[in-house]
Amino acid sequence: MPNKYDITDAELEIMQVLWKNKECDLNTIIEELNGETDKNRNTVKTLLRRLILKGSVESKKINLKDTVYVPKVKKDKFLSNQNDNFLKKLYNGKTGNLLLNFVENKKVSKEELQKLIDILESED
Amino acid sequence: MPNKYDITDAELEIMQVLWKNKECDLNTIIEELNGETDKNRNTVKTLLRRLILKGSVESKKINLKDTVYVPKVKKDKFLSNQNDNFLKKLYNGKTGNLLLNFVENKKVSKEELQKLIDILESED
DNA sequence: TATACAAGGTTACATTTGTAACCTTATAGA
DNA sequence: TCTATAAGGTTACAAATGTAACCTTGTATA
Numbered sequence: 672m673p674n675k676y677d678i679t680d681a682e683l684e685i686m687q688v689l690w691k692n693k694e695c696d697l698n699t700i701i702e703e704l705n706g707e708t709d710k711n712r713n714t715v716k717t718l719l720r721r722l723i724l725k726g727s728v729e730s731k732k733i734n735l736k737d738t739v740y741v742p743k744v745k746k747d748k749f750l751s752n753q754n755d756n757f758l759k760k761l762y763n764g765k766t767g768n769l770l771l772n773f774v775e776n777k778k779v780s781k782e783e784l785q786k787l788i789d790i791l792e793s794e795d
Numbered sequence: 796m797p798n799k800y801d802i803t804d805a806e807l808e809i810m811q812v813l814w815k816n817k818e819c820d821l822n823t824i825i826e827e828l829n830g831e832t833d834k835n836r837n838t839v840k841t842l843l844r845r846l847i848l849k850g851s852v853e854s855k856k857i858n859l860k861d862t863v864y865v866p867k868v869k870k871d872k873f874l875s876n877q878n879d880n881f882l883k884k885l886y887n888g889k890t891g892n893l894l895l896n897f898v899e900n901k902k903v904s905k906e907e908l909q910k911l912i913d914i915l916e917s918e919d
Numbered sequence: 920t921a922t923a924c925a926a927g928g929t930t931a932c933a934t935t936t937g938t939a940a941c942c943t944t945a946t947a948g949a
Numbered sequence: 950t951c952t953a954t955a956a957g958g959t960t961a962c963a964a965a966t967g968t969a970a971c972c973t974t975g976t977a978t979a
Contacts, residue, residue: 697957745898787895926976
């Protein structure tokens, strides 16, 4: 029932590794997770299975014994999706409201904002 | 175990009503939720109880029969908290990364950014 | 004054999520 | 060739979450 963008926190950690490495075998995933979060091998396998169930990840068999996992959602699409949900949930869906909050709480400086304007201007 | 800022999605809808009305009785909450989300009276009671358990809400008895519910977390504190979590989870904790994403996806205009700079400048 | 209802509190239950044990099978080394 | 191990797949389980039924009790009204 859940779609491929419905990715839980634990699942996300795995997606991050997949996005970083394009595709990955289980051992690599576990290795990269260590330090960040310590997860049992079986836990990772279950998370991968759920991601596959939802269509967020695909498994490719290399041979009878080995498998690699490939992300099937693009990171930038996922991020847009998360941004939208977050804005909808807390800021009436309006980017402006969130930005205003950042400004009010000094989470962003004049210089940063100016740099963003520069980027926008360099585009047209 | 969870602290007063650990508010779930369903609980948040109730907090929004409480923040808007300062304090509120059950009927008002249910009334205001309708249209937005349709929740059974008992569902709302359970959510309120959980919020009270965590210290996010306090209940004040008006008389033997009636009660009002008062938010015990400030909305702006809650929002900062949510912003931090969101940034940590998806943007390495950096406001700049999120803003850059907004710019790249045309979620924010030059004019908006300029307005924010103006606000910052009018403050000092 | 007896009783139905409204208000609040408590218990229950299915689903989702995080975590890990358990089961199979292919293969490398004894 | 036989067997321990590594790789992958499946099942299990507790905690969190969303939802609502069930239980008490004060009170208005028949």
